[in-house]
Amino acid sequence: MKILLVRPPVPKHTIGLKHIMICEPLELEYVAASINGHELMIFDHLVEKGFKKRFKDFNPDVVVSSCYKTGTNEVIKIFRYVKTIAPKCITIVGGVHATLVPEDFADISVDIIGIGDGTMLLSEIINAIAQNQSLLDIPGVAIPIRKGELIKSPKRPYMPKADTLPLPRRDLVKHLKHKYYYLMHKPVVTMKTTWGCWYKCNFCFTWKITDGLPYSRSPESIVKELLTIEESEIYIVDDIFLINNSRLEKLAKLIKAHNIKKNYLCYARADFIVENEDVIKLWAELGLKAVFIGLDAITDEELKDMNKQSPAHYNKLAIEILRKYKVDTYGSLIPGADYVKKDWNKLWKFIKESKLYYVNISPATPLPGAADYKNLKPYLTVPEDAHDLFDLSHQLLPTKLTKKQYYRELLKLYGKTILNMKRANENTFRTLPSIWTINYWNIILGAIKIGLQFYNGHNHHSEKELMISRYKGIELKDYSFNSKFNHPSFQNFVTKEVSFTEDMANAVG
Missing domain, CATH: 3.80.30.20 (tm_1862 like domain)
Known part of the structure; x- marks a missing residue:
């Protein structure tokens, strides 16, 4: 699979260090390190331009992002854009804020949320997707089922031994x-x-x-x-x-x-x-x-x-x-x-x-x-x-x-x-x-x-x-939780434990 790791841009109103310091996207470098057998690319919005062209040229199967609280809406904007261009592309978010408040990413554009350090977790998620296995067999995973609501797998320790x-x-x-x-x-x-x-x-x-x-x-x-x-x-x-x-x-x-x-x-x-x-x-x-x-x-x-x-x-x-x-x-x-x-x-x-x-x-x-x-x-x-x-x-x-x-x-x-x-x-x-x-x-x-x-x-x-601060990107009017769960590309790796019956589909639609 092709996996695009994206650092979101600094939002318009966020004040501070972006004008006097920009450091490498270390969290993305770490999660990339544990993924083998796939084609990887990092796009850093802080120092690069042309994300839309890069996305279309690379044509990834999976897009991954990470952020603190300030970047939450920026990640959702990116994922909503991804879904308008490539609805089958799987979107995954992790990082500090996803661990603290995963519900903030319970958006129609987000497929999977990683809770905890992603260095090993992301590779487990990618392997499950590649092998059509249940994601909720993996501790530390959450899947949005409707706006603001998630299904969660069991909790995992934050990370393995650091060495x-x-x-x-x-x-x-x-x-x-x-x-x-x-x-x-x-x-x-x-x-x-x-x-x-x-x-x-x-x-x-x-x-x-x-x-x-x-x-x-x-x-x-x-x-x-x-x-x-x-x-x-x-x-x-x-x-x-x-x-x-x-x-x-x-x-x-x-x-x-x-x-x-x-x-x-x-x-x-x-x-x-x-x-x-x-x-x-x-x-x-x-x-x-x-x-x-x-x-x-x-x-x-x-x-x-x-x-x-x-x-x-x-x-x-x-x-x-x-x-x-x-x-x-x-x-x-x-x-x-x-x-x-x-x-x-x-x-x-x-x-x-x-x-x-x-x-x-x-x-x-x-x-x-x-x-x-x-x-x-x-x-x-x-x-x-x-x-x-x-x-x-x-x-x-x-x-x-x-x-x-x-x-x-x-x-x-x-x-x-x-x-x-x-x-x-x-x-x-x-x-x-x-x-x-x-x-x-x-x-x-x-x-x-x-x-x-x-x-x-x-x-x-x-x-x-404040309206600008709260903006989460284009509305996905032709894309719903119902259509996502009924789509073959999602059904292949959604949980075995939770059966999306007609009643469930109605509930989450």
């Missing part, structure tokens, strides 16, 4: 590698060494998606992958990479033994950095260039409300330690919906005193799957299917300031922090290029584009713009 995963198929996007970058790290390769998280912050779903159980690769497995990578810039996308002392020390020894010369950017918690300065020193010598820290808030009260389990004063200490070893801090901050001008001023004071330059200021966005979502859901100011606004940049809860004032305060804080060359020169180390290079001005241009989005952010909440 059993194949290495991602980067060869499928090798022709695009010059387009993948993170700020000044270019070209950049993304790596994943742990799925899940050890902590239970109530605004985050990472720990919940794996049922509270992190899956980590061994140092030997990580080095095996590093030895296959030509590029020097490595972005480790684990939610927390710097966490296990013995693992990090063993990995460092192996990297030295194999004489691997790379530059690394990764994630860590402030408390680990403060309590393990020796690890920071060791990894700075190995090539650690930048560390993302979820600083999140600047007061103990705010951090306690987030269940952060780290004191506020550790944030400044962690930044100081990274500065000591000339490692840049990429700090994430979460301003609350109740912020007024004095709170924004306090945040600026913290940024200035801490000498932070690289910041990601993310309004507290309720996310399905997070521990606090159930309590915050009644207060959402936008519909749940306005998916592109759930981007950690829009404020979706009632604010004390007007929405316009809130976004302007956020924008001003970004401006004071980033659009200041003196601050940039004084407060950064290894990652800032010369102002005379094209890379520098590309980042500035990207920052300006993001600024324009924030400037107009309050308008995204209007009725007109």
